[in-house]
Amino acid sequence: MEKIVKIVWSQDAFFKTEPKRSGETSINLSNEIFDFLGGVENGYITFKIYKEDYIKALGALVLLLPLYKSSSKEATKVNFDSKLFEYYYAIIQNKFANNEFANYTIHLFKRDDGRIYLNELKENGTDFNIRMFFIQAHSIITFIKQNGVYEIRFKNSIEELSKNQDIEEEEPVQSNDFSEPYRPYITAIKSKPFLLLAGISGTGKSRIVRELARACWDGDDAEYLSQKPRNFEMIQVKPNWHDSSELIGYVSRVSGTPMFVAGDFLKFIARAWEEPDVPYFLCLDEMNLAPVEQYFAEYLSVIESRKADADGNITTDPILKKSAEYWFRNLTNELTVSDVVRNRFLNEGISIPQNLIVVGMVNMDETTFSFSRKVLDRAMTIEMNEVDLHGGLSCKNEQIGKLGKDELVGTAVEGVDIYESNKDVCDKALDYLQKVNDRLEGTPFKIAYRTRNEVLLYVVNNLPYKKENETQDFVVARALDEITNMKILSRIEGDETKVSTEFLNALESAVKSGLEEVCGSLFAGDAPYNAISLAKLGEMKKRLASGYTSFWN
Incomplete structure (x- = not known):
């Protein structure tokens, strides 16, 4: 008998331990598990599954409630309800009846970009879906191969699996087979979410930022397929910028009533706050066409105020302080959809969310300004001067692998x-x-x-x-x-x-x-x-x- 163990982390979990929005409906697999399952890039595989696993998993699920059920639009808190138990129990009964085990056929799929999934999890004719029992950091899947037959054994642990020393954990970051060229970008961003990409014109500096943002979505998601995913914004720096009014904004009194005219950077900050579990990438094109210390002064200041709290959340001082004036309340109404985010802005001002990543594109020539040590000390700098003329001709999108908050957003400062x-x-x-x-x-x-x-x-x-x-x-x-x-x-x-x-x-x-x-x-x-x-x-x-x-x- 051969076996391999997978721990269910946030992206694969139907139930999460904290409110997170996610449109994931598949199970992500590592290359190791893919090879274990035969390495068929696009085919169906039948597993033997056991009724007792799901009865026990349901019992653990009930004990662990309340939890959060997520979709791409919202996260809903799920409390214990007898109807929920009855619904899940009925699904198990419909699947197994009086049998101890049953067959379960699902799709094994490897995309061109290297991502590997088990999908088509909902069984035709029933509501059974193995993923509906998965709980973040509490679920263990064991894939077994015995006498030519594949099995899935499954259990929910009452204790968080990170504390379970008997489990050989599959690290979530290693389940993604990232291409080596992208590792320095990913780890630099996680270390400090302020990156400078330097290199000659045309080396793909802005493209790689866009593709990193795209890699935060599932391959069949509309954002992945779009020209510009919603977690990416490009701002062209102008040579006449000498303050932050174009990026953050300013108070206008032209109409007689003070109104705040928000800049694109501030609007993007608010959007990132609305979706805290998705990394958001702001790309400043030709960043040094104007003096960075002048037009980006507020950001350079608050990025150094980053502190990690006991829960691993990183906070900063506000980039726009709260105000009792009408213009500030009106601004928060314009910028936000969520009441939670709006109230945070009203009470604390508008600060930098931990999922916001700022990347500056740098071209060094006679038309640009040099960087002071104040800027360089605050950023991670990567050179991009190597050119592969054969690259990028077989696939439109970079083959990076699936990225998420765990890979890109650090919890240490x-x-x-x-x-x-x-x-x-x-x-x-x-x-x-x-x-x-x-x-x-x-x-x-x-x-x-x-x-x-x-x-x-x-x-x-x-x-x-x-x-x-x-x-x-x-x-x-x-x-x-x-x-x-x-x-x-x-x-x-x-x-x-x-x-x-x-x-x-x-x-x-x-x-x-x-x-x-x-x-x-x-x-x-x-x-x-x-x-x-x-x-x-x-x-x-x-x-x-x-x-x-x-x-x-």
Whole structure:
């Protein structure tokens, strides 16, 4: 007998432990389970299922109520009701009658974008649907293969499964087979929801943000198929922006009655608040056509006020403070649909929701402004200068894999939030960081606590993406290499009085030896790791020959 276990997390659960809107009607599968079930990309599979599993699952469901039942439009609280019990019991009886087991045939489907589902779960002629018994973080599915017959054994645990040490859990993030090129974007966003994408024009910077937003929807959802999913907004920065009036808005008194004219950014913030379980992406195109410190000052300030509460929710100071004036109440009425969101705005002002991700597109040329360290210190920077002329010709949409809140929205803000549970990994990262920072001593490029926190978060957020043929030390070293490029090298610029060849050589040596201390085999063997931070330092040394160097091309 062979078996494989799947834990039901939020996206697969019919009942959720907190109010979340979700239009999911299928069961997402990992590649491992797909292969276990025969790897047929588009076919039907018949399982043997057992009546006792569903009777016991119903009993656990009743004990765990109240829970939340979700659709794409709303989440409804479900309390205990004898009619609910009778309805579920009748469905079980109709399916099994007096038999101990029954056959259950459902569709196994692998999309072109790599997502794998069990769908068509509702059985013809009955109301039976295996998913209707699933409870977030309480349901366990065991797929069994025995004598050529597939079975599904199923149970609902009274305890949350994350606390059950006897279960070999399938990590939800690993159930998505993300293409490697997208991992740095996903983990950088989870570490800090403010990203700068730098590169030459035409490399697909804005496209990748749109596709990340699209990947938050099921492949057959209207939002996935649309030109612009509702969780994506593109704003073109104008050269004459010198304050936040175009983005956030301003109070107009032209009519005699003060009225707030809301900017597109503020409207998008309100939309993100209305749908907290869906990551929302704001794309600022050509972000540095105007001075970022001026038109984006409020955001740069409040993004540093992020704090994680005891429930893992991240809050910020308001980007628009509450006001007792009529214009503010009128504004909240215009921006909101939900009474809960409206009341929050009225009581606390309008702050940044934790599901809002801001991505700035950066082109560095003679028509643009350079970034100050104030901006660079607050953002994660990724270069996009590589061009694959053969890419993007076989599929219109990027094959990223299914994304959601768990993959993109972090629940930690500072190093202290994750240090104790990842002490060994964090200590390795800190030793590396200290080695590099020693080389930055006496320069304006020395890093402090903000960067330390983001380094630790980025390293820890990369741990779930370890592949079978990779060691944890390699994953940590790779993350440190990437975050060195994002957070340390991006701040270095100047002429030979600030940035000498000797300084860059010493920094290069510290980075290389530091990475080797984390993973001794990193640069060994027939296929040594190609460190992007070392490659960038090589570029910067060549550029210094002209008398000035910078991270930015």
